[in-house]
Amino acid sequence: MSVGIGVTGMGMVSAIGLSVTENLSSLAVSRCGITQVDNFETRHREHVLVGEIKLSNAELEERIGLLKGHGVTRTGMLGILAAREAVQQAGLSLADSSVRTGLISSTSVGGMDVTEKYFYSYTHDPELQHYILSHDAGVSTQQIADDLGLKGTVTTISTACSSAANAIMLGARLIKSGRLDRVIVGGTDALSKFTLNGFNTLMILSDTYCKPFDQNRKGLNLGEAAAYLVLESDALIAKEQKPVLAYVAGYGNANDAFHQTASSENGEGAFLAMQKAFAVSGLAASQIDYINAHGTATPNNDLSEGRALLRAFGNDVPTFSSTKAFTGHTLAAAAAIEAVYSILAIQEGMVFPNLNFDTPMEEFGLIPQTELLRRDINYVLSNSFGFGGNCSTLIFGR
Amino acid sequence: MKGKCFIQGIGAVTAQGIWRADFFEQAREIRVSKAYAEQPSYKELIAPNMIRRMSKGIKMGIFAAQQALDEAGGEDLDGVITGTGLGCLEDSEKFLKNILDNDEEYLTPTSFIQSTHNTVGAQIALRLGCKAYNFTYVNGAVSFESALLDSLQQLETGDAQSILVGGIDEISGHTFSLKQLIGEVKSDGADETIRESQTRGVNYGEGATFFALGSSSTMESYAEVVDVCIQNRLELGEVEEFIDGFLERNKVERAAISAVVIGNSGDMEYDYYFDGFGQLFEDTYQLYYKHFYGHSDVASAFGMATAAYVLKTQQIPEEIVWKAGKQMPLNYVLLYNQYKGRDHSLVLLKRS
Numbered sequence A: 001m002s003v004g005i006g007v008t009g010m011g012m013v014s015a016i017g018l019s020v021t022e023n024l025s026s027l028a029v030s031r032c033g034i035t036q037v038d039n040f041e042t043r044h045r046e047h048v049l050v051g052e053i054k055l056s057n058a059e060l061e062e063r064i065g066l067l068k069g070h071g072v073t074r075t076g077m078l079g080i081l082a083a084r085e086a087v088q089q090a091g092l093s094l095a096d097s098s099v100r101t102g103l104i105s106s107t108s109v110g111g112m113d114v115t116e117k118y119f120y121s122y123t124h125d126p127e128l129q130h131y132i133l134s135h136d137a138g139v140s141t142q143q144i145a146d147d148l149g150l151k152g153t154v155t156t157i158s159t160a161c162s163s164a165a166n167a168i169m170l171g172a173r174l175i176k177s178g179r180l181d182r183v184i185v186g187g188t189d190a191l192s193k194f195t196l197n198g199f200n201t202l203m204i205l206s207d208t209y210c211k212p213f214d215q216n217r218k219g220l221n222l223g224e225a226a227a228y229l230v231l232e233s234d235a236l237i238a239k240e241q242k243p244v245l246a247y248v249a250g251y252g253n254a255n256d257a258f259h260q261t262a263s264s265e266n267g268e269g270a271f272l273a274m275q276k277a278f279a280v281s282g283l284a285a286s287q288i289d290y291i292n293a294h295g296t297a298t299p300n301n302d303l304s305e306g307r308a309l310l311r312a313f314g315n316d317v318p319t320f321s322s323t324k325a326f327t328g329h330t331l332a333a334a335a336a337i338e339a340v341y342s343i344l345a346i347q348e349g350m351v352f353p354n355l356n357f358d359t360p361m362e363e364f365g366l367i368p369q370t371e372l373l374r375r376d377i378n379y380v381l382s383n384s385f386g387f388g389g390n391c392s393t394l395i396f397g398r
Numbered sequence B: 001m002k003g004k005c006f007i008q009g010i011g012a013v014t015a016q017g018i019w020r021a022d023f024f025e026q027a028r029e030i031r032v033s034k035a036y037a038e039q040p041s042y043k044e045l046i047a048p049n050m051i052r053r054m055s056k057g058i059k060m061g062i063f064a065a066q067q068a069l070d071e072a073g074g075e076d077l078d079g080v081i082t083g084t085g086l087g088c089l090e091d092s093e094k095f096l097k098n099i100l101d102n103d104e105e106y107l108t109p110t111s112f113i114q115s116t117h118n119t120v121g122a123q124i125a126l127r128l129g130c131k132a133y134n135f136t137y138v139n140g141a142v143s144f145e146s147a148l149l150d151s152l153q154q155l156e157t158g159d160a161q162s163i164l165v166g167g168i169d170e171i172s173g174h175t176f177s178l179k180q181l182i183g184e185v186k187s188d189g190a191d192e193t194i195r196e197s198q199t200r201g202v203n204y205g206e207g208a209t210f211f212a213l214g215s216s217s218t219m220e221s222y223a224e225v226v227d228v229c230i231q232n233r234l235e236l237g238e239v240e241e242f243i244d245g246f247l248e249r250n251k252v253e254r255a256a257i258s259a260v261v262i263g264n265s266g267d268m269e270y271d272y273y274f275d276g277f278g279q280l281f282e283d284t285y286q287l288y289y290k291h292f293y294g295h296s297d298v299a300s301a302f303g304m305a306t307a308a309y310v311l312k313t314q315q316i317p318e319e320i321v322w323k324a325g326k327q328m329p330l331n332y333v334l335l336y337n338q339y340k341g342r343d344h345s346l347v348l349l350k351r352s
Helices: A020-028 A056-064 A076-089 A111-116 A126-135 A137-148 A161-178 A193-201 A235-240 A266-282 A297-312 A331-348 B049-051 B056-072 B089-101 B119-126 B140-157 B173-181 B237-247 B274-279 B299-313
Strands: A005-013 A101-106 A154-156 A183-188 A225-233 A246-255 A290-292 A319-321 A379-386 A390-397 B006-014 B079-083 B133-137 B163-171 B207-214 B223-233 B255-263 B285-288 B321-323 B332-339 B341-349
Touching: A005 A076, A005 A235, A005 A331, A020 A331, A056 A076, A076 A137, A076 A154, A076 A183, A076 A225, A076 B079, A101 A137, A101 A161, A101 B049, A111 A126, A111 A193, A111 B089, A126 B173, A137 A154, A137 A183, A137 B140, A154 A161, A154 A331, A154 B140, A161 A183, A161 A225, A161 A246, A161 A331, A161 A379, A161 A390, A161 B140, A161 B173, A183 A331, A183 B049, A183 B089, A193 A225, A193 B089, A193 B223, A193 B332, A225 A235, A225 A331, A246 B133, A266 A297, A266 A379, A266 B133, A290 A331, A297 A379, A331 A390, A390 B332, B006 B056, B056 B089, B056 B163, B056 B207, B079 B274, B089 B173, B119 B133, B119 B140, B133 B140, B140 B163, B140 B207, B140 B223, B140 B299, B140 B332, B140 B341, B163 B299, B207 B299, B223 B237, B223 B299, B237 B274, B237 B332, B237 B341, B255 B274, B255 B299, B274 B332, B285 B299, B299 B332, B299 B341
Parallel strands: A101 A154, A101 A183, A154 B223, A290 A319, A290 A379, B079 B133, B079 B163, B255 B285, B255 B332
Antiparallel strands: A005 A225, A005 A246, A154 B133, A183 A225, A246 A390, A379 A390, B006 B207, B006 B223, B163 B207, B223 B341, B285 B321, B332 B341
């Protein structure tokens, strides 16, 4: 017996909008959110571009209604805004304990954005010490759960840039196994000096607008974002007679087992993740109408992912695009915002463009969709890959 | 039919050295606020240049994982699932200090690369050439239990036959002085065991504990993992309902529990949760383990190793008795853990 998993709510904040509606408007008119870093000081300001949410921490606090002395980091605040929107759209009443509800979040930086500010000042400034505990990655999840008033199965996944895909995958499995009736899943990551410098040392940051799948791509733009989906079992949906935005049709995770940070030449892990997702969904590759690619625009990723796509789809790779040029690469949140974009693609009948593409890669003839395309979409496949060889694929269906 | 989950092998690196048959007899109670792990030799497992480059968390993880796999006997893994509260703290701290001390200049990528939370799981997979499912959980005191829940679920559904699951946390300088500053970790001079503790905070212990889990039992199995449950928040008054609900779902009476394993850490501010739990099992043997492992977000993985040992040997070493109870055949052991009133977990093990 198979349990269907419906999506009944979505919420998000990213560099191209502070709600799902705002994000859709930006996607529909090709408005990208890539700029210089404004929210914190960095000596790299002139050399990198990022997908930054143009709200200061003080503005976020006010928007959320946090009181002085709170320990919520930027990662937590972005997460709270996105999770609130998702819960509101799904019309959840979390006080009702008869419906077993969980929260599976994900993050890679956790509270690093405050730790890097106060690391040395904590010892002599008691006013700041309430932030010390906010460093741990799991704390942002606790803060989101507390804000929503959620008591139950709450946990956090951190598998670098595939994190949120894995949170969505776990959520779906917890419903399938009957352990939960519904679950809020997604991820949040704030920009930080730590990650900016980290990716800079790896020499995979672009000094200009990133160009996914382009021969002349120079690397990625980092970004920050949060997004959450509300997943519910079809039994609960039938009982509540709720509108369903889309279904989680398939998922798969595999390890490239090749290198700590680089992807294998033939995209082995990515290929395996897609194969697993097809197997779970019972779909054939030919049924996929659109691929929201990982497409970070690093030389390594796009080559490896392109080869994996050719292996998984043969010469009939469906229409594909990477939306990273809109938002930047939002790390642990990336798969969650791209899950929302995948569902919007189904709902709106739109393939969102792969911005900044000019020249096909010399290794193969893959050409992403570069203009907004309107067409019926039944199934979207979304890829997300992370450090440590972590490869994840999700499939959403109408 | 629902698949089962058996513990086939255990590996650990702890303040008392590595996992071994006479572990509890030889163990000495921890009195220091930061109990560093006694590091084994890594020469047989890791190339010399990598030994130098890897943080102790990664090395402890690799060692404990291999020890568990060796005991279980070779099998293809369908998953590598890890839990860690603080992640690769040494490398995170190193990279952060370099950023701050050198004003974002002269940085090298190694510590950044190794700072991601899933580094240990990734390095284990890399070493084994394991392309299977690979997840890492980072959620405070239920980081390991989340990994265990994921493992159990995959064995139950038949998606996996064999899974490596474990928990890792390491001590690192500045972060721990901050934890002491706010009373999470006892001060350097505290010199208290869990039983003697009069102060708040914990004696922290670093280490790694891994389990090879399999869907079928053998003569060598330690125990069966029946179920696991996590809960982000509970008031003291809600603990009883939490436990009874869990036992009821598993059709096990409270009286059928032969021993409980509690995660008391000597934190005077929050150990009342364990006292409350203990009162529900007044006549039952109550066992503890953090006096040997120290407290960490994944110490409860060692708690599960303790419970598994008891079930396999059908003996309770006197060194781990918190409170004696009624002697009975050791069939079911229930583990309870929480940290500062948050991240509660229950794990039910059964004699295999």
